[in-house]
Amino acid sequence: MAAEATRKAPARTAAGGxxxxxxxxxxxxxxxxxxxxxxxxxxxxxALDLIRDHGSANLRFTDxxxxxxxxxxxxxxxxxxxxxLLTALVTDSYDSLSDALDATRGTVPADDLDxxxxxxxxxxxxxxxxxxxxxxxxxxxxxxGYAAPPDGPTAVAGRRAMDHVLELLADTATAGRLGHxxxxxxxxxxxxxxxxxxxxxxxxxxxxxxxxxxATRDHLFTTQARLAARTAGxxxxxx
Amino acid sequence: MAAEATRKAPARTAAGGxxxxxxxxxxxxxxxxxxxxxxxxxxxxxALDLIRDHGSANLRFTDxxxxxxxxxxxxxxxxxxxxxLLTALVTDSYDSLSDALDATRGTVPADDLDxxxxxxxxxxxxxxxxxxxxxxxxxxxxxxGYAAPPDGPTAVAGRRAMDHVLELLADTATAGRLGHxxxxxxxxxxxxxxxxxxxxxxxxxxxxxxxxxxATRDHLFTTQARLAARTAGxxxxxx
DNA sequence: GAAAAGCGTGAAGCCTCGTAACGCTGATAA
DNA sequence: TTATCAGCGTTACGAGGCTTCACGCTTTTC
Numbered sequence: 001m002a003a004e005a006t007r008k009a010p011a012r013t014a015a016g017g018x019x020x021x022x023x024x025x026x027x028x029x030x031x032x033x034x035x036x037x038x039x040x041x042x043x044x045x046x047a048l049d050l051i052r053d054h055g056s057a058n059l060r061f062t063d064x065x066x067x068x069x070x071x072x073x074x075x076x077x078x079x080x081x082x083x084x085l086l087t088a089l090v091t092d093s094y095d096s097l098s099d100a101l102d103a104t105r106g107t108v109p110a111d112d113l114d115x116x117x118x119x120x121x122x123x124x125x126x127x128x129x130x131x132x133x134x135x136x137x138x139x140x141x142x143x144x145g146y147a148a149p150p151d152g153p154t155a156v157a158g159r160r161a162m163d164h165v166l167e168l169l170a171d172t173a174t175a176g177r178l179g180h181x182x183x184x185x186x187x188x189x190x191x192x193x194x195x196x197x198x199x200x201x202x203x204x205x206x207x208x209x210x211x212x213x214x215a216t217r218d219h220l221f222t223t224q225a226r227l228a229a230r231t232a233g234x235x236x237x238x239x
Numbered sequence: 240m241a242a243e244a245t246r247k248a249p250a251r252t253a254a255g256g257x258x259x260x261x262x263x264x265x266x267x268x269x270x271x272x273x274x275x276x277x278x279x280x281x282x283x284x285x286a287l288d289l290i291r292d293h294g295s296a297n298l299r300f301t302d303x304x305x306x307x308x309x310x311x312x313x314x315x316x317x318x319x320x321x322x323x324l325l326t327a328l329v330t331d332s333y334d335s336l337s338d339a340l341d342a343t344r345g346t347v348p349a350d351d352l353d354x355x356x357x358x359x360x361x362x363x364x365x366x367x368x369x370x371x372x373x374x375x376x377x378x379x380x381x382x383x384g385y386a387a388p389p390d391g392p393t394a395v396a397g398r399r400a401m402d403h404v405l406e407l408l409a410d411t412a413t414a415g416r417l418g419h420x421x422x423x424x425x426x427x428x429x430x431x432x433x434x435x436x437x438x439x440x441x442x443x444x445x446x447x448x449x450x451x452x453x454a455t456r457d458h459l460f461t462t463q464a465r466l467a468a469r470t471a472g473x474x475x476x477x478x
Numbered sequence: 479g480a481a482a483a484g485c486g487t488g489a490a491g492c493c494t495c496g497t498a499a500c501g502c503t504g505a506t507a508a
Numbered sequence: 509t510t511a512t513c514a515g516c517g518t519t520a521c522g523a524g525g526c527t528t529c530a531c532g533c534t535t536t537t538c
Contacts (some may be wrong), residue, residue: 032505032515039516056380057296062494074517076496139445140380141295183462188455191448192439192463199438200431206378209430216427224431227470271484271536278485301525313486315527 040078042068044089052133056086056140086137093134094161100127101164113172117234120168121197121225128201135205139198165190169232186233193232200224279317281307283328291372295325295379325376332373333400339366340403352411356473359407360436360464367440374444378437404429408471425472432471439463 029037046067051059061082065072079085104123108115128135169186183189200221203209209217268276285306290298300321304311318324343362347354367374408425439460442448448456 030505036515060494061496071518072494073496073498073519077516081496136380139441139447141375141378141445183459188459191442191451192459192466195438195442195463196435196466197438198442199434199436202378202441203430203434203437206380208378212430220427220431224434227431227435227466231466269536275484299525300527310487311525312488312527312529316485320527 036078039068043075043078043085044092047085047089048133051089051137056133056137059086089134090137093131093137096131096134097124097127097138098160098164100124101161110171113168114229114234116168117172117229117232118222118225120165121228122221124197125201125204125221128205132205135201139202162190162194165194165232172232172234183231183233189231189233193228196228196231197225275317278307282314282317282324283331286324286328287372290328290376295372295376298325328373329376332370332376335370335373336363336366336377337399337403339363340400349410350414352407352414353468353473355407356411356468356471357461357464359404360467361460363436364440364443364460367444371444374440378441401429401433404433404471411473428470428472432467435467435470436464 043064046064047059050063050067059082061072061075065075075085079088100123101120104116104119108119110116166187169190173186183192200209204217204221212220282303285303286298289302289306298321300311300314304314314324318327339362340359343355343358347358349355405426408429412425439448443456443460451459
């Protein structure tokens, strides 16, 4: 007869989290799984490069494919569509931010709370400067129709970044160095401090401070970080 | 024979600033010029509505045309291409912001400097909330390739918004109420204050503060505005 | 009233997204 | 060892958006 349902549909997509070759959790990845993961990384890196050069709005599957020496349809083996790729990039960007903040933990003496706070602020800014495309993916204008799911990976990753700062402030509180007359709630104070630093960083990242020379910008940022520290509740140790 | 250069090319585009029916400066607009201006407004309004619903990245000429009951090619009589339309929208957005800030001038007693500053901050936030699409156009992730010309209309309009705040602080200075230990330069202090308020507004506009209920957000914003006032150099009158 | 300018349309070319059907390769299993 | 199969990548294709072109209609201008 005809068409006896051969191949039963190519198992397209890979959507949620299950890759076609998804091995049981904990087992060593097979050669194929490693190759697949490597290709996924290649695709995401190529996409980030293109976003850096042309903006996330102009990201084209065709260009990614050309970069990798593939044809556009090949990418659909790894991402169901452009949105799924963007979602993965956003999630990765949150993780990248969290990693960058975590990395500062080891560079500053644990008992120097002011230094830890300022270093965290500086890491936030450095990360934005070094990964403008990731910063734009997270904090740039979001697509209204898209909207990440409330309990999705982006929400979790975002929470992780925030928790980093809260933990720092908790340490500060136990040291008896916390206290602010305007915002008694620690979490709310953290939000305002974050907003203070974020305002500077986002203006700078989007070129609205390009009139200032770099040295002045650096100086102003340090000042802004100090103001944020005060907002967060760190009482100035050395004024 | 054939093709005797009839119509000498349809005078397409309208790019820089000269509309096809551009009348001499100062003369009353003709009926046609008014009709054209009205159509331009219709196009821009339709575009803003679509941006609000679907994001600036998904703005389609086809959709704008459909909204106005036109065919897509008709829009090319008014804008050379999608980028030119977006440029116009960005410029308009800056003007909209400036107008919103200017409008607060009359609502607060001129001698109440704290109230004027807080009202300006509030106007900034209200404008962002009421015109999220305009806010996104100015402060959302810009297209890397695009980059407004340094002396272009967007730069001028942006400067106008900034001057508004500087003027306010100049009034404050003459009143002898200005002085800040951290940032002696008034313009730099303005930038930090702006960044402080902007950080809150942009986080809120992009949904990063959606976990907070509106009343709490309002309260926090007022606090942030007070902190910005202190950064700008306003010495607290009523602590 | 005639010429010109401006406006809008349908047709057409190019590019991108996304789907479908097919061949190849390496892994797996009898 | 050989047959099968999952996964990968390709070509072919349809749908839809951007933009240009050639043309007709309406309004303004002389």
